[in-house]
Amino acid sequence: MSNWKETEIGRIPSHWRVGTIDEIAAVVTDGAHSSPKQFIGGRYMASVKDMTYDKFVFTDCKTIREDDFQKLKKQGCSPQKGDILISKDGEKCLDLIFVYNQVDDIVLLSSIAIVRLKDGFNPYFYRYFLLSYVAQTIMYKWFRSGSAIPRVVLRDFKKVPVPIMDKREQDEIANKIQKLDQKITLLREQNKTLEELAQTLFKRWFVENENPEWELKSLSEIVNIKIGRTPPRKEEQWFSRSKEDVKWVSIKDLGKSGVYILKTSEFLTQEAVDKYKIPLIQENTVLLSFKMTLGRVGIATETMVSNEAIAQFVPKRKEITPEFLYFYLKTFKYQKLGSTSSIVTSINSGMIKDMPVTVPDKDSLSHFSIAVKTIFDKIKSNTKEIQSLTQLRDTLLPKLISGELRVIS
Structure with missing residues (x-):
């Protein structure tokens, strides 16, 4: 008897099976379909524009009044820790998928889908599956619509096929990929800090201390x-x-x-x-x-x-x-x-x-370039390492997600 079987998501181990998101999810919903008025200093109302690869960045996030916030929260527009969040409308449709793990209490706009899994299912494993080539291909081909403004209808997320296996296997696979992701995140954060440092030097040299003779x-x-x-x-x-x-x-x-x-x-x-x-x-x-x-x-x-x-x-x-x-x-x-x-x-x-x-004069430009050269060199080096780790992660991801590569505890 073969240890493998062919399925709509490709070849998987024979002891795995294929289900749907509807089978493994307790909740499949999205954010608010109407947007309250902006209120400076209020509560966060996030949209796709605030999403990154693995979290929200609230720098330019819309804020709303407390009463509007509580109303939307009662309607189920607020993600809980462990929810899988998916960009489902616009230019970044299906590009951004992460597990919400931030301390901020927020509500979402309808451009973001919320998938809350049942007990026994690891959200990080299924996040990685949804980011995999096979899942992205299925969602793009079967469920993504609209050429000018791409979107996925919420009910279609329930139909997305997913592999189902023992929770221990889910955990082992997710942990393996998470370790690579954590290294990538640290390098990205270091690059952000380095860029901010170099920009501070730029402003100090050429904005705050601008020479009238320039x-x-x-x-x-x-x-x-x-x-x-x-x-x-x-x-x-x-x-x-x-x-x-x-x-x-x-x-x-x-x-x-x-x-x-x-x-x-x-x-x-x-x-x-x-x-x-x-x-x-x-x-x-x-x-x-x-x-x-x-x-x-x-x-x-x-x-x-x-x-x-x-x-x-x-x-x-x-x-x-x-x-x-x-x-x-x-x-x-x-x-x-x-x-x-x-x-x-x-x-x-x-x-x-x-x-x-x-x-600026030649000397000022030259001194600035010398001052920031090591910073830019480090940013470039980190960027290359990020790409290398990303390629490793993206190579391992389909092999782990499909069961082709087994993780030994």
Whole structure:
């Protein structure tokens, strides 16, 4: 008798079986379908925009009145510790899935699904399964709808097939992956601290102690600005997911990366780059998103290309370093470029060229670059280690989740 069996989620051990989320969940719900008015200093009401890979960041989270908060809490819009939270609407639909384990008492908007498992089921194991390639493929193919605004209907989450096995096996698999995740999280937090330190130095040198003798120029006077391109989407032969092809940076990639861009979700063939004359981005070039989502900044780590929503900046002078440009673009107040009081979400290439920049003297720029070089080198080193650990985790994940790789206690 075979130790394996073929199922709709792939090959699994014969002593496992396939069920559904509806079978293992006590509750499948979502957040509020109406949003109370903002109340500064009130209680947190989180949405997908506040989600990261493994937790909420409440820096820009909406806050509401206590009575509105309690009303929504009674309606079941508040996650409990151990709930699996899933982004189910918008650009990040199905991308963000984590187990809620924060101390904050919050309520959610309907863009986030809440899955509360029954006793005997490890939420971390099922979180990792839902992030796996097989589960993502099933959910994208069967349940994700809408091209302009992707979404998953709440009732469809109940139909998602999942493996069911002994709780001990769930725990062992989840613990193995969690150890890698914890290392990745520590490195990300270290990078955040390092970037904040370097940004503090930038502000101290060039904002708080600005020299009146420094020249005010337009950005195009100190850098050459190039805009990326997209081949015709209907011609699928130009697009690729092969790492052998040219990395093609999108706004989404800038949002997922930190200071340095190592990974892109899509690639272009070299033929596409040549045919459509897509400008190459060289290593250590600073990038800026300027359409749809304004103000995301990153630094290229190798030769790559981008789409038309991203600009690259090539210094005309040696002393204009990537570190200086990165923080100039990162801290620039883009709302100043708007001609009305409405929120600015996009600008054009002409507006980028005319952006004002106070150019420090050569010595100040040189000393700043020397001061932050070791910080940026450490951030880059950490970023590469994060990618290596992430690849290891993503390689182990399907093998562990499918039972192909067994964990020995």
